[in-house]
Amino acid sequence: MEDFIEIASKNYLLIFLLVFTVILGFEIISKVPTVLHTPLMSGSNAISGIVVIGAILLIRQSPSSAWLELTAGMLALALAMVNVVGGFAVTQRMLEMFKKKKSKP
Amino acid sequence: MSPAVWFDLAYLVGSVCIVWGLKRMSSPETAGPGNTLAAIGMGLAILAAVFYPLGEDDNGNLIWIFGGLLLGSGVGYVLAKKVAMTAMPQMVSLLNGMGGATAMILGLVEYLRIGSNSGSFASNLTVVFALLVGSVSFGGSLLAYLKLEGKVDDKKITLPFHSAFNLVLLALVLFGTWALSFSTNWGTGLLFLFTAISLFYGLSFVAPIGGADMPVVISLLNSFTGISAATAGFVYGNLMMIVGGILVGASGTILTLMMCKAMNRSLMNVIVGGFGNAVPGVAADSNQQVKSVGLTDAAIQLAYSKTVLVVPGYGLAVAQAQKVCKELDELLEANGVDVRYGIHPVAGRMPGHMNVLLAEADVPYPKLLDLEEANDFLNQCDAVVVIGANDVVNPAAERDPSSSIYGMPVLKVWQAKNTIVMKRSMGKGYAGIENPLFFEKNTYMLFGDAKQTLQGLVSEVKGLG
16 A cells, blocks of 8 residues: 555656546547547547557567567557557548538538 | 657657547547547657667667568558448457557566566556456457457357356456566466456457447447556556557547447446346237338338438448448439438447448438437428337337336337338347337338348339439
8 A cells, every 4th residue: 555655656747647638538528429439439549559659668678689579569569550550541531431521512 | 958858749749639639530520630630649659659769778679660560550551441331340349459459468578577576566566457458458359349240149158147257257357466466476377377367358248248239348448448558658657658548548438438328228237238138028919010011112102201311220231231322312302302310329339330331321411310309300200211220219218117228218210200110020139129119000111131122212213203
């Protein structure tokens, strides 16, 4: 328990950030119309690929001779990039369909 | 001034791009640019992560990084370009699983790195938690993908006492999380066992959920992946990972709750799989007869209506009938019929599924009415066409307190003058309950595959003109 209190007091800025981001997330999403639920979900899905940063840092911090770690890191990085690129591209495709119709009468 | 400042600034700008992009995605007009903005933010984040000055910890390994970046981007791009719009729910689950898998691998490697020089309980906990949530999300998303792809049967993989079994598994992984954080000297074998159980928990957690509950579970898994990314952010002390991950976690949670509300059920009820063991409501009177209608009569009825509401469901997606549906819509509009679409929030297999399908077929989105608008429209509506939807138009939700869907807001199609229901057979919907709508006196059944039936209607309406 004391361990946690110590961590909490050391990282209170992080905890502030956490709480405010939760509020921000709720605020941004709560008014989205049904039409956009799917693109929104796949867009936010792409954003969860932000975990890619972790994979990059992992590889950069691995000793250059640690093949196993590097391979695992590269796999993680590739998977995260599939999530990021696939997610944004799929979202773009869906949103283009919404746009297309506006030009039509 | 240390050069790290510039990279921190890049992270900050990237985070703002992501937040602002997500914000802009909440309106159809700005959604496209919003998505682009979020993608730019992500690009900035990746650049910053690749070139951030790490000092002595930096071992370069740029080949590995660019290899992974290229490989992943290539695969992701091809997948995204190739996937059919009807396969979008499984695509989103699959992509979501990838993010979870990343967090899982990061957790594993980072845990092994801690080695015997065990860190504090709390710092170990962040690593193990990222591993846990990542694995659950990966396992769950994978099964959701297989279910939606039709490779795994929806309902037949539940064990007896499945929810009790899941609770035991949950207790087991939580205990494992505590034990692995308490000490890092358990050996790799136990670490992998823990990962395997976490993955299995993900599978087992999604197993009893299926059909119409899929939208809920997909957005829930989405929020899990976000949380795992944010936890990994704590591991690396990276603010942008925390912001991005939490945003997704929060938005996924909100979307999940919105779906639950649309079904008038609690999240717990969905997870435990309430529909499966539900009482089938009042048994339909076997004397009741349904009236079926031929293509010609149905076509005449539609063509001479003033207003028509189309209620699409999962059947439309299965039959890939969205384009024919639009064709019928155009023909009717040419005859002076006002055609609208009534979209139930949980129609289909993911949030907003029907909207995407109809958008693909170029149906203008102002024609799509949400639940409330559609119910207003129904008061003065001449004819309703239900295409492959069942539970979302079931009057039992209003009339029969013993029904398992009682209280769920539905589209009150029986208020229209006539209702035509397109269905493959008299089978029940996902909830496995009778639909009294089919026995209403102004309901007409049109049996057959949705696409063929719609094509039939199109040629009949053409024949009328």
